[in-house]
Amino acid sequence: MSNVIAEPQKKEKEYSTLNLGPTHPATHGIFQNVLKMDGEIIMDSEATIGYIHRAFEKIAEHRPYYQITTLTDRMNYCSSPINNMGWEMTVEKLLGVEIPKRVDYMRIVIMELARIADHIVCNTVIGVDTGALSGFVYMFQWREKIYEIFEEICGARLTTNIGRIGGFERDFSDKSWKQINDFIAEFPAILKEYEGLLMRNRIFMDRTIGAGPISPELALNYGFTGPNLRAAGVDYDVRVMNPYSSYQDFDFIVPVGTKGDTYDRFQVRHEEMKQSQSIIKQALQKLEGMKGGPHHADVPAFYLPPKDEVYNNMEALIYHFKVVMGEVDVPVGEVYHSVEGGNGELGFYVISDGGRAPFRVHFRRPCFIYYQGYADMVKGSMLSDAILTLSSMNVIAGELDA
Amino acid sequence: MEFIIYKIILISAVLGLTLLVAMYSTYAERKVAAFMQDRLGPNRAGPFGLLQPLADGIKMFMKEEIIPDVSNKVLFVLGPCIAMVTALMTGVVIPWGPDLIIGGTHYPLQITDVNIGVLYVFGVVSIGVYGIMIGGWASNNKYALLGAIRASSQMISYEVAMGLSIISIIMMTGTLSLREIVEQQAGAHWNVFYSPLAFIIFLICAFAECNRTPFDLPECETELIGGYHTEYSSMKLGFYLFAEYINMFISSAIISCVFFGGYNFPGVDSLGLSNNIMAFLHAGILFGKIFFFIFFFMWVRWTIPRFRYDQLMNLGWKGLLPLSMVNIFITGIVMYLAGKL
Numbered sequence: 044m045s046n047v048i049a050e051p052q053k054k055e056k057e058y059s060t061l062n063l064g065p066t067h068p069a070t071h072g073i074f075q076n077v078l079k080m081d082g083e084i085i086m087d088s089e090a091t092i093g094y095i096h097r098a099f100e101k102i103a104e105h106r107p108y109y110q111i112t113t114l115t116d117r118m119n120y121c122s123s124p125i126n127n128m129g130w131e132m133t134v135e136k137l138l139g140v141e142i143p144k145r146v147d148y149m150r151i152v153i154m155e156l157a158r159i160a161d162h163i164v165c166n167t168v169i170g171v172d173t174g175a176l177s178g179f180v181y182m183f184q185w186r187e188k189i190y191e192i193f194e195e196i197c198g199a200r201l202t203t204n205i206g207r208i209g210g211f212e213r214d215f216s217d218k219s220w221k222q223i224n225d226f227i228a229e230f231p232a233i234l235k236e237y238e239g240l241l242m243r244n245r246i247f248m249d250r251t252i253g254a255g256p257i258s259p260e261l262a263l264n265y266g267f268t269g270p271n272l273r274a275a276g277v278d279y280d281v282r283v284m285n286p287y288s289s290y291q292d293f294d295f296i297v298p299v300g301t302k303g304d305t306y307d308r309f310q311v312r313h314e315e316m317k318q319s320q321s322i323i324k325q326a327l328q329k330l331e332g333m334k335g336g337p338h339h340a341d342v343p344a345f346y347l348p349p350k351d352e353v354y355n356n357m358e359a360l361i362y363h364f365k366v367v368m369g370e371v372d373v374p375v376g377e378v379y380h381s382v383e384g385g386n387g388e389l390g391f392y393v394i395s396d397g398g399r400a401p402f403r404v405h406f407r408r409p410c411f412i413y414y415q416g417y418a419d420m421v422k423g424s425m426l427s428d429a430i431l432t433l434s435s436m437n438v439i440a441g442e443l444d445a
Numbered sequence: 446m447e448f449i450i451y452k453i454i455l456i457s458a459v460l461g462l463t464l465l466v467a468m469y470s471t472y473a474e475r476k477v478a479a480f481m482q483d484r485l486g487p488n489r490a491g492p493f494g495l496l497q498p499l500a501d502g503i504k505m506f507m508k509e510e511i512i513p514d515v516s517n518k519v520l521f522v523l524g525p526c527i528a529m530v531t532a533l534m535t536g537v538v539i540p541w542g543p544d545l546i547i548g549g550t551h552y553p554l555q556i557t558d559v560n561i562g563v564l565y566v567f568g569v570v571s572i573g574v575y576g577i578m579i580g581g582w583a584s585n586n587k588y589a590l591l592g593a594i595r596a597s598s599q600m601i602s603y604e605v606a607m608g609l610s611i612i613s614i615i616m617m618t619g620t621l622s623l624r625e626i627v628e629q630q631a632g633a634h635w636n637v638f639y640s641p642l643a644f645i646i647f648l649i650c651a652f653a654e655c656n657r658t659p660f661d662l663p664e665c666e667t668e669l670i671g672g673y674h675t676e677y678s679s680m681k682l683g684f685y686l687f688a689e690y691i692n693m694f695i696s697s698a699i700i701s702c703v704f705f706g707g708y709n710f711p712g713v714d715s716l717g718l719s720n721n722i723m724a725f726l727h728a729g730i731l732f733g734k735i736f737f738f739i740f741f742f743m744w745v746r747w748t749i750p751r752f753r754y755d756q757l758m759n760l761g762w763k764g765l766l767p768l769s770m771v772n773i774f775i776t777g778i779v780m781y782l783a784g785k786l
Contacts, residue, residue: 061587068670083591083754172668174658174751180482240748246659247750426591427753430668 058086061426065094069172069430072440074414076429083425088418092411096444103404107369108134109208109345111404116202118408119442122161122385124153124193124205129382132287133391134208137378138342145336146210147289148326152223153196153205154288154382155319155326159230160189161385162270162312162319165437169309170241172434173250178240185233188226195219209346210339227323234316242313251306255420255432262303265416269387269409271436274311275303281383288382292329293322305428305435344371369399386410386437410442455556456537463536467690468498470739474690477743505683513676517583524580525677525684531573532691538562539698540624542708542728546720554728555624562623563615566699567608570654573692574600577663580685581673592672596663599653599757603660606765607650610643613769613776614703623699627707631714637704642772644704646765651696653761656689658746662754697738698731705734 064075073094079087099118103111115126128150135142163186167179190200196219197205197212206212215223241247257267262275272279280297282290298314300307339346343362352359365371375397381390387409396402413436421429472487472494479486487494512521542554559565574597581593614636618626630636637644653660664672671677674685701707708727718726752760 059587069668082594170750174661175749177478177482177747180484184483241750244749246752249756250750250753425753425755427668 056081063429065091069433070440071168071434072438072443074438074440074443076417078421078426078429080426083427085421085424085426085429088421088429090414090418092414092443094444095440099445100404100406103401105400107371107399108373108401109366110369111401112206112208113202113204115406116204117441118406118445119161119384119386119389119410119439120201121164121437121439122157123201123203124157125161125382125384126389127203127205128154128288129380129384129389130391131206131208132382133378133380133393134345134373135340135342136380137373137376137393137395138208138345139374140209140340140342142210142288142340143337144289145330145333146338146340148292148330148333149211149215149338150206150288151290151293151326152323152330153193155323156189156192156223156226158319158383158385159316160186161437162316163189165385165435166309166312166316167237168434168437169251169305169431170247172430173247175241175244175247178237182233182237185226185230188222192219192222192226195222207339207346209342210337212339212347214338223323224327227320227327230320231317234313238313242310248306250427251309251431251435252304253302254305254428255424255435256302256304257416257420258303261416261419265419266412267387267409267416268412269383269385270308270311270315271303271387271409271413273298274300274307276301281381281388285381287380293325295322305431308435371399372397373399373401381407384409386439386442387413406445408442408445410438410440411445414438414443451552452556455554459536459541459556460533463533463691463694466694466735466739467687468502470690470693471501471686472498473739474743474746477740478747481744481747502683505680508679510679510681511676513585515585516676517585520579520583521676522681524576524583525681525688526576527579528573528576528688529684529691531569531576532688532695534569535566535695536698538565538623539695539702540627540707541731542724543720545724553624554724558622558624561621563611563621563626563703566623566695567604570692571600571604573688576685576688577673580677581663584673584676586676588669588671589673589675592663592669592675595669595754596656596673599656599660599662599761602758602761603650603653603765606646606761606769607654609766609769610646610650610772611703613640613643613772616773616776616780623702623707627702627709630706631709633706633711635704635706635709640704640772640776642768642775644700646769646772647704648700649765651700652742652745653757655692655696655742657693657742659749659751660757661746661751662757693739693742694735697735697742700738701731701734707731707734 058079058081061078061080062075063078064070065073075091075094077089077091078085099114103114112127112130115130116123118126163182167182170178193203193205194200196215197203257275259275259277262272263277267275268279276299278297278299283297295318298311298318300311345366347366348359348362353363373395375395377394379390379392381388388407389409390407392405392407393401394403417433417436417438420432476486487497490496490500512518537556538559540555545552545554577596578593581589581596614626615621617636617639618629620626656663664674669675674682677685708731710730713726713730
């Protein structure tokens, strides 16, 4: 398989400009690419962003901490629970709260489910962009099942706002435990089926091997993280390098690729889904022995007290009022916390001046960083490859623009 | 006079059948896709959603017609017309069944038995590409133009291999008339058993000619939005989509006639039914084969991904073309050894 490299062209050659986006079926979200094309070959590319910029970082400066969780939902909406929990953990770090192990493990179950959902979307969309639609529709049933679990736990599906600062709003119901167990039991067979559909398909391999490759050096220079960096061969995973939420208690493999092309990214994500399953299994085993344990940490200033306490207990009533009005003081400080999001290192940088809202917030959004590298990755390739590269990097407009 | 009336009846019957089959192909496509993807598919309009194609047709007619200001308006309208007309024209040489005998007169179930039937099909199909090219170019849209360029280069490349693959069949049968080709395959002497390679090449090329996955690059929606028909709306879009299904039907018919014995099926002739019933039975057999191939087209579409442009060209010129040439030589040698030359 030879990669298509553009031949050096004479100066007087005329190129055409092609607007890829902002509303193009291949740009899953709203972003634009102005391509300079020589026939089907991309000579130059210029990325434009900002079509759904919603100034989340600025909005966050005016909101009490617990209300910022809902903003994080709307960044990478394919894996919003990870964003939610990343933010909650950041605030917990700022407050210096001790989180019970049970909450950690419950969070891990949810985060890994979200990772599976995210990777289902990305990997099946690679299929769609190569023309194989069936796998996408088929696999989306299983994403649906994950969303049903989320729905059972927190009442929402896409923009979950799952969990609270300090833990979970309520304990998982028996039904949700059953749903999680069922999913883990049934999903491996489905994943295997999907693997059979594309992984060794000659056309799919021809299309994806060598499409949109990136070298580890370039990837690191751009600041790539997550599956896209791992596909290039760098074994950086926040869960391992800087464990949060008790990831150190778990056994799992960090899959790495070699060439950093679309096929490697596909395979890395595929393997990560399997690893996530194994993590969830381990977490479920650990949780088995902790039945009836606490589902939240002891942070009365941030965690709403139970209703009958509020009606009968003065302390609780005060805290209820303070939490709802967001009138709680937070220690002065500066905190950076990052989690392994569905798409890479999702970081939260918070400066607190002690007031009800953070003084300054910055979200480290992996998609924003990937999209910078995109122009370099597609130069000299064909239009079809550029589209595959975009979908395999899983650039999500909500996270790109924030 | 009687001759003309008969021909008119036959032509309208074939035209109506072609349109009907194409119409229900859209329904079948959605049902097959739904089956493969574990869904239900259309089931609201009429029993089992059977009226869905009708509803779609009405929708297409009722839609607002948008002709871009910057387009070449004459060509813009001409594009889908050519696509539709050429798609319908190929049906005339297909032998649908043996002759009907009513009152001692023979009525052939074939609109016309041109003695260059195969060439005629190729010729008309080649014109079909103009519909796409003109439509894509006249839209004055870069995506449409890219789609049109892809379509024309793809069709031209694959026509070569297609034409060469069928030469081995012509060598064996010694005729270009589709009816004679079919008659020679009576019983189980289907050409596919004598020249399987030609069949595989022809099948692949037929996929490319119909713009079906894995060769649907001219309209691959994830790259080119709608490809050559990006700018089209209402029934003009409907014509393009419809032409594709008609082409699929005709391709299936040609494949059945040339390689799978057309209306022949082993053992049917010994049933001892009266001639006219036999004629309809044979026609039914042909349609059975055609439906199988239509299903095959759909099956492939919902299973595998599509090629990239350069890979498609490589496959056409470096893979299929040499293979079909080799096939001609093999056929020649085998015929020589079998003493048929």
